[in-house]
Amino acid sequence: MSVTIYHNPDCGTSRNTLAMIRQSGVEATVIEYLKTPPSRDRILELVSAAGISLRDALRKKDTPYEELGLGDPAKTDEDLLEAIEAQPILLNRPFVETPVGTRLCRPSEVVLDILENPDIGPFTKEDGEVIIDAEGKRLV
Incomplete structure (x- = not known):
């Protein structure tokens, strides 16, 4: 499965999203969008594919x-x-693209909706919020 994440390693939501992707068994293509900002056309593609303005x-x-x-x-x-374009920090993150769809993953657990294998087992966010409990039940 091909997955791309527009990532900011300083962002907890982005780190949690990437961790869920990895826990699903996929190693994503990680684009640190502050170091390598997407073009205007790419931004418009991501926004359109995510179904947001x-x-x-x-x-x-x-x-x-x-x-x-x-x-x-x-x-x-x-x-x-x-x-x-002048200040890439203005682009919210993380955007994630998979064959299932594209989403702005805020909150991070939105990524589960577009992973081919969303049954990632227990998962707790960095802040302690349990997303999937020990029995595999999605709580959020």
């Missing part, structure tokens, strides 16, 4: 979102793309 793909927390006035409804997709 470009505005929905913006990260607000710990970014220059407010300072740049990106919440202004008059901002166009072109404005948003320019902002993401």
Whole structure:
């Protein structure tokens, strides 16, 4: 199974998502999107495939979102793309692509919906939240 994750190793959600992918038996292609930002066209492909708007793909927390006035409804997709291109941290993460689908995996357990083998056994997030218990029951 081919899986690609647009990853930020400093992000707990992204680390949890990657851990679930690996626990499913897949070694993903990891793209550290802050070091290798996706092109405008690639961003639009990811957003479209995930079924969300470009505005929905913006990260607000710990970014220059407010300072740049990106919440202004008059901002166009072109404005948003320019902002993401200049400051890739504005692109929310992690985006994950698999043959089953593409998702912005927030929360991280969304990745289970697009893995060919979502029965990954017990899984607890870094913060202690149990996603799958010892009996294999998905709790979230």
